[in-house]
Amino acid sequence: MAVIVIKNLTYTYPTMDHPALREVSLEVEAGEFVAIIGPNGAGKSTLCYTLAGFVPHFFKGELQGDVYVAGQDIRHVRLEDWVLKVGLVFQNPFNQISGAKFTVYEEIAFGLENIGVPREEMKRRVEEVMALTGIADLADRSPYALSGGQQQRVALASILVMQPEVLVLDEPTSQLDPIGSREVFQVIRQLAHQGVTIVMAEHKVEWIAQYADRVIALAEGEIIASGQPAEVLTDPRLPEYGIGISRYTAVARQAAEEGLWPPHQRLPVTLEEAAAGFRAIEETDYARLR
Amino acid sequence: MRVCVENVHFEYPGGVKALRGVSLIIEPGERVAIVGQNGAGKTTLVKHLNGLLRPTQGQVIIGDWDTSQVEVHRLAQRVGYVFQNPDDQLFCRTVAEEVAFGPRNLGYAPERVHQLVEEALYLAELTDKAEINPYDLSPSWRKMVALASVIAMDTPIVIFDEPTTGQDARTIRRIEHMIEALRQRGKTILTITHDIDFCAENFERVVVMGQGQVLADGPKERILGMVEVLAQTYVEPPQLTRLGMQLGFETTVCTPAQFLETLRRRLGHYRANGLGRSEN
C-alpha cells in the first residue's frame, strides 16, 4: 500500500516568482527506500519539507495539487501533529541539536518530553534507539562536543525515537567526511530493512546505487526520471541536468564510445558491476584470440 | 614562489600536539592535495602557511619570508586562503564589492583592483551576478563568491579548504575549471580534501597525513595506490584506482584518461599477442 501519495504538486514560496516544484506526482510504498537526486536548487529540499509538513505550514506560500501521507491530507493537519507521522533529518548536523539539553541522552528524550511520553517508556525508547544508531557510548557527552558524524546520528536518533511512519532525510551526509557518511548510511540501510519508509535526498550516487530501492531525479522542480537505481543512475541525460554520476558509469560511457564496452550492455553504477563488466570484456577478447 | 616547511611541530594551548615534525617543500606551480582523517593535522598545517598559526618548533618559509616574522595581513599578499564555509567571510552588499575587499586591503591601485575583480568574477562564472547581494545567492554560488574573492588577491599561492564539501556536480565542475585556469597562470595550488576522486582528477601531488605527521608524499600515481598507508588515516583509494586494482592493472590509475589508456593497452596487447595474462 502506498504510504505517500503526491498528485500534481506545484508549490511556490512566498515572494518568489517561479514555483519550486512543478506538477510533481509520486507514490511511495510502505517500507520502500526512495532516493532523490538532482542539482542544488532543483527542489529536493522543498520536496522533503513538503513531506514533513513544513511546506506549506511553516513556509506558507501557494500549494496546488494533493499530498497524502498515510491517508491524511497535508493541508488539513496541524504541523505539531504531522511531525509525529513524518520525521525530518537534514544537512547541517549542528543546527539539528535542540540546544535545550546538556547530554546526548536528554537530547534524544527531548522530543518525547514535548509530546508527553511517560518517563519509563521514554527511557526504554531512548535506550533502544541509541543502540540502533550505535551511540550508546555517547549518552553522557554534550551533544555539541561530538564530531559531525556523531552529531548526525544523534539527530537521526532524536527523530527515530518519536517513531515516525516515514523518515525524510535531506542530504544527511553532505557535511560529513567519508567515515561519518558511512556511519549514517549504515544506520539508514538497517532502518529500511526494518520496514521504515525512507525518502532521502542525496548526491552520493555510489551509495544510492548500493542501498536505494528506487531513484527519482529532479531538475528545475520537475521529475525527469524515476525507476530502478541502475536504470536512472545511468540515464544519459543526467549530466545535462547537472546531476552527478558515478565515476564507473562515466568511464564505461567513454569506453563505450570507443567500442570498448558492448553497445547493448547496461552501464555499471557500482565498483562490482564495473569490475565484472570490464573483466568480461578482457576475457571475451582473450578467449576470442585463443 | 617556493614554500618550505621545515620540521614543524605545533602544540595547541590545551596541550594537544597537532603537528609532530612536518617537513615539506612545494615548488612554484605545483598542485598539491593534502588528505587524511579528521584530526590528522591538515588544517593546522595549512594555517601555518599564511601565518594564522606559528610553529612551536621549526620554520615555515614562504619565498624569502619567515612566517613567524610577518603579520598575517601582509602574508596575505603571498598566500590566499579560501575557508571551507563561505558564510565565514561574506559581508558586503554586492558580489563585486565582496570580491574587491581582498585586493583593496592589499593596497593595489584602483585600476588593478578593477581588473582583478573582473577577471576573478569571470573565472568564477559570476560576471552576471556582480551586483547581487551574496546572501541572496544559493549556498553553491556563495561558495563561488568566496573563491573569487580570494582569487582576486592574485597571490602566487592559493589554498582551498575542502572546496567540494556539500557541492553538487555542476559546482564541482566550476571549481575544477577555476583550478585549471589558475594552473595555466602558474599559481601554486594547495587543497585539503576528503573528496579523493576530486583529488585524483585535479592534483598532481598527494600528501597523506595522519597523527600530525606526513605518512606519504609524492606523485598521485604512486601515493593513491598505497592502500595500507591510506587506510592508516581512513582514506580509500579513488573509485577508478580501486577499479584498476580489481582488474589487475599493473599501474595505479587515477583519472578516466589513465584508466582508458591502460585498458586500451591491455586489450591491444591481447589482440596483438594473444597472451601476457596468467590463466585463472
Add this chain to the structure above:
Amino acid sequence: MKLVDSIKKDFNTMTLVLIPVAIAINVVIGQIVVLLRLPVYLDSIGTVLVGAICGPWAGALTGTLSNIIWGLLIDPNAFPWFPVALFIGFVSGWCAHFGLFRTWWGVVITGFLVAITAALVSTPIAVYLYGGITASGSSFITAFLLQTGRDLVSAVLSTNFLVEPVDKIATALLAYAIIRGLSRRYLMRFPRAENVTPKKA
C-alpha cells in the same frame, strides 16, 4: 486583540530560536569590540534587533536574559543591571512599532530614546548598589561632577546622559544595517516584520 494574545503571537518558534542567537550576538560582539579596542560597548545589538522584528516584549525578554547569561557565564555583577537591558529591548520594540525603523533618522531617534531610558533606569541601580561609582571609565566624570558640588543622583544621571547616546545610537544603527541586509523572505517569518519593511501601497 487582548494583550496576552498579542504577546503570545510575538513568541512564535522563530522568535524563540532567534532570542538565543541574539543574546550570543550581544556577548560575542561585545567581546569583538574589546578585541578591537573601540571606545563603545555595542553589547545590545541583538536586543534591539529582536525588539524591532519580534516586538517589545520579546525585546524585553532578550535584554533580561542577556544579563542573566552574562552573569552566569562571565560576571555575576551583571545580574542587577537586568532592568536596563529589559528597557533597551522594550523601548526599541515600541519605537519600531511606531515606524521608527523604516528610515535611518528614525533609527537615530530610537537610539537616542533608548539611551535616555537606559540612563534613567541605570542611575538608581548605580547609586543604590554601587554608591554611584562603578569600575567603568565614565566614573571619572561622575567624580568630577561630585567635586563641582552636585549631589550623587544628579551626578550619576548627568554622566549617563553624556555617555549613553553615542553607544546606543551606534547600536541602533548597526541593528538597522543588519535588518537592511536580510532578505524580505527571511524577515517575513518574524512576527513584527511589518515594522521594518516598507508599507504596502
Add this chain to the structure above:
Amino acid sequence: MVERLSFYLERNSPLHRLNPTTKLVVAFTLILVAFLGRGLFLPSLIFLLILAPLSFLGQVGREFLRTTLNLLLPLFAFLFVMQSLFYPGGKTVLFGFWIFAVKLEGVRFAFLTATRVLVMVSSFLLLLLTTHPGVLLLDLTQRGLPASVAYILASTLQIIPQMQAKAATILDAQRSRGLDTSGSLGRRIRALLPLVGPLVFGSLVDVEERAIAIEARGFRSSRPKTSLVEIEDRPLERALRWLCLLAFILALGSHLWP
C-alpha cells in the same frame, strides 16, 4: 574567550547535592540581608562566617576565593580611591595631600558598599560554582518557569562557545584577506563590519533551520509535557527555605525601623 558553559565545577559535595532552588533562595536571602540589614560589618560577617565556610564545604573554596577576587579587586580599588576622596557627605578629613583629602565618611561608605557588592557577587558565584545550569533550569521548570524561557537559557549557554569559535574563524578568514585589526582607530572601526557581518548574517540564516529542527521534535505540541529527570527536594530543605523568608522579614523590619 570563554570556553565553558558556566562557572559550574563538578564535585561530590553536600552543597552540590542541595536542591538548586534552595541554593537560589539562600543566595537571594543573604544578598537582601546584606543590603537591608544594619551595621557596618554585617555584610563582611556574612561573607566571612557563612559564604567562605560554605564554599569549602562545597569543595570549591579555592576557585570561589580566586574568582571573587578577580571579579571584584579592580572595582574595590576604584571604589575606595574615588569614594574616600569624593564622597559627597565627607567632613572628617583623615589626611590630605596636594589638592586631595581622604575623608572618614568616604572610607566607611566605600567599605560598606564594597562588602555588600562582595556578598552579592560571591553568593551568586557560590550558587553557580556548585549548580549545573541544566539542573537549575530543570528544577525551575518543574516549579513553573515556562519551558520556552528554560529553552532560551539552555540553548544560549551552548550557542555562545560555538559563536565564539565562529568569530575566531571569521577573524582568521578576514585576516587571510589582508584585513588589519590592529592599526589606527579608523582602521579598527573599519574592521568591525567584516568581523561582525559574517557572524551575524551566518547565525541569523541558521535560525530558520533551527526553528524547523525543534518543531520537528514536537516543541510546539499542545500535549502536556513530561520530564525525563526529577529533581529531588527534601522536607529539610523546604524548612530551610521558610527560615530564609523569616531572615528576610527580620532584615526588612530592621531596615524600616526608625
